[in-house]
Amino acid sequence: MKLTLRVWRQRNPDSPGAMATYEVDGISQDMSFLEMLDTLNEELILGGDEPVAFDHDCREGICGACSLVINGDAHGPERTTTCQLHMRSFQDGDTIDVEPWRAAAFPVVKDLVVDRSAFDRVIQSGGYITAPTGAAPEAHATAVPKPVADTAFEHAECIGCGACVAACPNGSAMLFTAAKVVHLNSLPQGAPERESRVLEMVGQMDAEGFGGCTNTGACATACPKGIPLFSIAKMNREFVRAARKRG
Amino acid sequence: MALDTRTDRRPSFAGVLWRSTVGKKTAMAVSGIVMLLYLVAHMLGNLKIFFGALDFNGYAAWLRTIGEPFLHHEWFLWIVRVVLVVAVVTHAVAAYQLSRRDTAARPTAYSHRRRRASYATRTMRWGGVILGLFIVWHILDLTTLTVNPRAESGHPYENAVASFSTWYSATLYLVAMLALGLHIRHGFWSAAQTLGANRPGLDRPLKGLANGLAALLTLGFIAVPVSVLTGVVS
Ligand code: HEM
Ligand code: SF4
Numbered sequence: 001m002k003l004t005l006r007v008w009r010q011r012n013p014d015s016p017g018a019m020a021t022y023e024v025d026g027i028s029q030d031m032s033f034l035e036m037l038d039t040l041n042e043e044l045i046l047g048g049d050e051p052v053a054f055d056h057d058c059r060e061g062i063c064g065a066c067s068l069v070i071n072g073d074a075h076g077p078e079r080t081t082t083c084q085l086h087m088r089s090f091q092d093g094d095t096i097d098v099e100p101w102r103a104a105a106f107p108v109v110k111d112l113v114v115d116r117s118a119f120d121r122v123i124q125s126g127g128y129i130t131a132p133t134g135a136a137p138e139a140h141a142t143a144v145p146k147p148v149a150d151t152a153f154e155h156a157e158c159i160g161c162g163a164c165v166a167a168c169p170n171g172s173a174m175l176f177t178a179a180k181v182v183h184l185n186s187l188p189q190g191a192p193e194r195e196s197r198v199l200e201m202v203g204q205m206d207a208e209g210f211g212g213c214t215n216t217g218a219c220a221t222a223c224p225k226g227i228p229l230f231s232i233a234k235m236n237r238e239f240v241r242a243a244r245k246r247g
Numbered sequence: 248m249a250l251d252t253r254t255d256r257r258p259s260f261a262g263v264l265w266r267s268t269v270g271k272k273t274a275m276a277v278s279g280i281v282m283l284l285y286l287v288a289h290m291l292g293n294l295k296i297f298f299g300a301l302d303f304n305g306y307a308a309w310l311r312t313i314g315e316p317f318l319h320h321e322w323f324l325w326i327v328r329v330v331l332v333v334a335v336v337t338h339a340v341a342a343y344q345l346s347r348r349d350t351a352a353r354p355t356a357y358s359h360r361r362r363r364a365s366y367a368t369r370t371m372r373w374g375g376v377i378l379g380l381f382i383v384w385h386i387l388d389l390t391t392l393t394v395n396p397r398a399e400s401g402h403p404y405e406n407a408v409a410s411f412s413t414w415y416s417a418t419l420y421l422v423a424m425l426a427l428g429l430h431i432r433h434g435f436w437s438a439a440q441t442l443g444a445n446r447p448g449l450d451r452p453l454k455g456l457a458n459g460l461a462a463l464l465t466l467g468f469i470a471v472p473v474s475v476l477t478g479v480v481s
């Protein structure tokens with residue numbers, strides 16, 4: 001395949017960036033999107049140019065490091081991570097726009113790499129349980145009904161990639177925060193911090209400069225792990241309940 | 248770090264809500280629902296215009312007597328007005344503050360643009376502004392009668408007919424009611440989501456109810472000016 005790429009290039013956080021156009025040839029349909037970018041980078045390096053910086057780690061859809069807005073869609077046209085997106089989703093001769101996640105809370109570090117440590121601080125504020133550490137507990141000590149375990153697991157699937165923020169017209173982190181709140185607040189192990197968790201995490205989310213939710217639903221459409229929009233409704237309920245108990 | 252052994256003041260429920268994006272949206276949802284309930288009653292009342300001037304004016308006079316003798320004359324109406332002013336102000340202030348925050352949170356647009364939201368969702372802000380301006384016009388027109396062409400106190404039937412006989416008033420009213428329909432189409436379902444009432448089996452019924460309410464209110468409200476314009480009511 002032969003492709004035209006329009007890629008966001010930005011030297012550092014303070015310099016202005018711009019879209020740069022590149023041609024790549026010899027792309028196989030079986031390559032992943034990141035392998036296609038690797039091919040471009042090899043050519044750039046051989047030509048003495050600076051390679052395009054982009055985030056990636058596991059390349060198997062589980063770490064949440066990869067992060068590209070491809071033709072206006074976070075993680076591209078398929079419902080998966082950028083590393084699991086393959087070039088068969090594109091046509092020979094296509095022009096593809098590649099941009100970084102756009103949000104005030106995710107400043108661009110370089111080219112397509114953004115700083116997502118705001119997510120880490122949201123997790124640090126309450127995305128944990130205070131169980132005593134030590135030997136593994138007896139598995140049947142705390143019974144968890146199957147539907148509850150399923151709900152918790154569905155929400156534990158969030159990989160913290162930030163596609164929800166990138167897709168949201170308000171740069172809101174509600175889906176990410178809701179995934180963690182619902183995951184832990186559903187389980188007996190999360191019960192001791194049930195109120196403080198949601199209050200602290202929403203507080204930190206606001207403090208990081210993420211926008212509010214307008215129930216647009218772009219987040220859930222973009223999420224590679226299928227975290228549903230209902231999670232946000234559930235977190236809203238948890239928040240008001242916690243505020244009432246605290247206030 | 249020294250920890251307080253005792254904190255004297257717990258944050259108030261309202262304070263916790265208003266300081267967070269989630270809570271502010273809750274305030275919008277509650278004030279929105281209050282306005283929505285009022286609008287349903289208002290729309291049904293307006294339809295009495297089809298029974299003639301005597302009926303309609305009598306209904307308007309009766310509204311002032313609700314709650315008597317427990318309440319003084321017109322007190323019920325004033326209570327409703329105060330509740331509505333609080334709801335409109337809360338709704339508009341929260342909308343303004345959240346909208347400012349939302350635009351600041353996404354300072355750079357994508358160069359590859361995508362239309363993701365439905366028309367009703369995208370027009371909530373401007374539609375809201377249209378509704379706010381309309382509310383001011385509407386009160387000046389039919390409550391205080393400041394801009395009404397007839398302005399005869401105690402004769403709402405005649406005043407309404409006189410107002411809708413002018414092209415500008417009828418146009419304003421029709422545009423505002425279309426904006427209202429769109430606002431409720433997204434707003435009602437959105438409020439259910441904000442208040443945490445939405446869940447898997449309820450999504451479709453809630454969206455259906457939102458569309459039904461939007462259509463009912465828009466059609467019910469525009470029936471009056473349309474009837475005046477077509478001469479059914481005169
Ligand atoms: C003063 C004029 C008004 C303004 C400026 C305004 C503005 C807004 C805005 C900006 C939103 C948020 C949209 C979003 O989240 O995408 C909203 C939501 C809403 N509005 Fe209004 N609006 C006004 C009047 C009304 C009226 C008259 C009603 C009564 C039916 C209403 C009912 C609602 C409801 C139910 C919501 C949803 C709240 C939620 O999502 O939790 N609004 N409004
Ligand atoms: S909710 Fe989905 S889109 Fe958002 S960070 Fe988690 S996995 Fe990524």
Ligand code: FES
Pocket residue numbers: 055056057058059060061062063064065066081082083084
């Ligand atoms: S690189 Fe790990 S999820 Fe894509």
